[in-house]
Amino acid sequence: MLTPNQIEARLERVLLSVQKPGRYVGGEYNAIHKNWNSIKTKVALLFPDIYDLGISNVGLKILYDQINQRDDALAERAYLPWLDFEEVMRENEIPLYALESKNPLANFDIIGITIPYETLYTNTLNALDLSGIPLKTANRNEEHPLIIAGGHTGTNPEPMHAFIDAYVVGEGEEVIHDIVEEVARSKSANESRAELLFALSQITGVYVPSLYEVEYQDDGTIAVTKPTVEGVPSHIMKRIVAKLPPPPTNFIVPNIKTVHNRATVEVMRGCTRGCRFCHAGFTTRPVRERSVEEVLDAAEKAIASTGYEELSFLSLSSSDYTGIAELVEAVNERFPDEKLSISLPSLRIESVSLDLMEGLKKRRSAGFTLAPEAATERMRRIINKFITDEQLLNTAREIYQRGWTTIKLYFMIGHPSETLEDVEAIVDLSQKVLKEGRKAIGGRAKLNLSVGTFAPKPQTSFQWVSVDTFEQINAKQDLLKKKLGRGIRLSWTEPEDTMIESFLSRGDRRLSDVILSAWRNGAKFDAWGDQRRYETWMNAFTEHDLDPTFYTHRQRRVDEIFPWEHISTAVHKKFIFRDYQESLEGKIRVDCREQCFACGILPIFKDMRRDNPGKGWMCPEVKPKKIRKMKELAVEPL
């Protein structure tokens, strides 16, 4: 294997022949360089796309911070090369290497891959291949790094089961320490790969796919997924942290321009709104908040340590953060620097949101994004995101009146049972919004309309439904393009992208072969529209005698056992099913801060909730053990 010096010598001779060589050299402020030889456990954190996208991934920032806080471990970073540099790397036999030490990835003990979305699957294989590591778990041994993965795809890890040694389900802050310690212990004890994998399977939130097998029914659906080794849990419960730990603040500051190049502070995790299509809403429960004080302190530290001109508060729904008004006010006091721009993503369609944005007025941007998702009352009831047209128009009017010139509206087509009339309503509503703008500020008013296509996700209320067919999507998109008229800029998702996302997100273990074939035949960077190769994917299905529509366009039986049945996000399947039924009836489920619907989170994590009373969690309080015991005692007959 090449040494870091040898890799650097080869890099020097090739870097000037590729675009943006700054992606491949590291050397950023706040990058952590530890002494390779004196550290026991070495972790390479990989984002399987290019540096420009991966560097801003918050999950990896957290893990980098957590691991490097340990004296006995180090974390370095790696990203995929863009096509031009990949070719050069292969030609010159340069393996994928980590940016800090330039060690090849194969030299690390653990490679931790974040896979937040399914279109990174082929890239993940490409990264392993560029590292010279066998692609399949079955072909790796003690000499190879342990390949772990995590991120949102962990709620259905099955399509990648053949390639990932251990998949983390849920949040990484604590489990990463358990894994590092287990790997260190196993290494010291000279354990076999099998022993290590078994040990990892004992950690809550860690799924070791190779210790399970799947039996199928005659119709191709799952009969059962069960452990093949005694002592391995039959179900994997997701891991969460009881209290959000202090957020990372020493962000690596890239030397080149990247996407989302800014300081971020996560203000809360989870969402109480219960939109039925929303994967994050279902899988990141319960809602836990940081205090305003903690958020402000972190923001201050992050700005001081990075010098960024931009700060973004992260959450799934900023306006739902309990301390939002207080935060906005305090931000203006604490950061009088006018050059600092502050963003609050995911605001609700309410005038309160406007007040918040106006609170940050000095730093106002030109655009304001609103996400009604659907344009008819019927659809809004189905997806459980209920706002009225009137609310939307009022808010839009105020936005234009208060001086923003551009509104971006985000809708989705393809929700269950949607008709062309529902799509036409998107056109009508958009035109009405623009009309408000024209009334308020005349021709300066702009409207950008972004219409995504819904892809049903595992572990959500719509996990049973079919995705729209090509014909349906084309008809709906044609209608939008034709009827929208002038003055509104439309963007949409190509149907092929929706299909790839759909069969991968609800796929089973058989998709591992499909992914492997697709990658072998050139599929990679599937998330990049111009790189996506739909034909290659279809050929891969044919090669393995599988039908993509089995995964995309099949309405699931109500009693179907899903490929992800053994993976639990702590939300009961019964609850999810009931929510799906209520969707069919057009029943709204209110924000669960108003009323607990017993989704299943609280019984599973009751000890955590009990130990963390108060406003940090949005779930109802759990009474302290002592009081309960006393009550039990009291009713006991003498």
Add this chain to the structure above:
Amino acid sequence: MSEALPQKRLRIKFTKENALRYIGHLDLHHIWQRSIRRAGLPLIYSQGFHPQPKIQIASALPLGFSSKSEVVDIWISPEAEYSLEELQKNLPEGVKISSIEEVDLHAPALQTQGDYAEYLVTLLDETPADELDLKLASLMDAESLMREKKKKKRGKVRTFDLRTLILELRRLPSEGENERIYMRFVAREGATGRPDMILKEMEVPIETTRIERTALVFK
């Protein structure tokens, strides 16, 4: 235009090495901007609709070149206290400050003051010394070297005499395995010679060299 804010102007000499070799001119601007913010120095911004921090780098260094001799002027609030150590701490590895001095606010812009620049070019591939000497001598001996240069905008072609930009080309005594060449060029506004122009004449691919600017001299 409103009256200029009170300010002072600092001239910083620095190196650009290692990973920073691969960072372009515009990105280097951002690096300075953020480093100065991290050091807590209040930068002065230009007036107008899109205020920009006042940072001027003397001479753009082509991507891939390292340098021992870069210069940047920055404008900060007059009362701000600065120290070389504090600023150094906040820079990425690869930028080392050698000096900071206050200069007259009305001194001409650095970009207009260049005179000449010196470079050290190391050849990574083995090249016979006599062959090198011959090539360098033929360039030095030429009366003129008329070359064409495409302007970026509109693809217009401009002719220039490369020879007038060359001040000196000389092979240095061997040190270790690699041959090294000393090059000195005119570095005036609108008339700047660069080692890659010479390497092209010599048919040496730039990837097989290591280029360092060793001095940037002002009038």
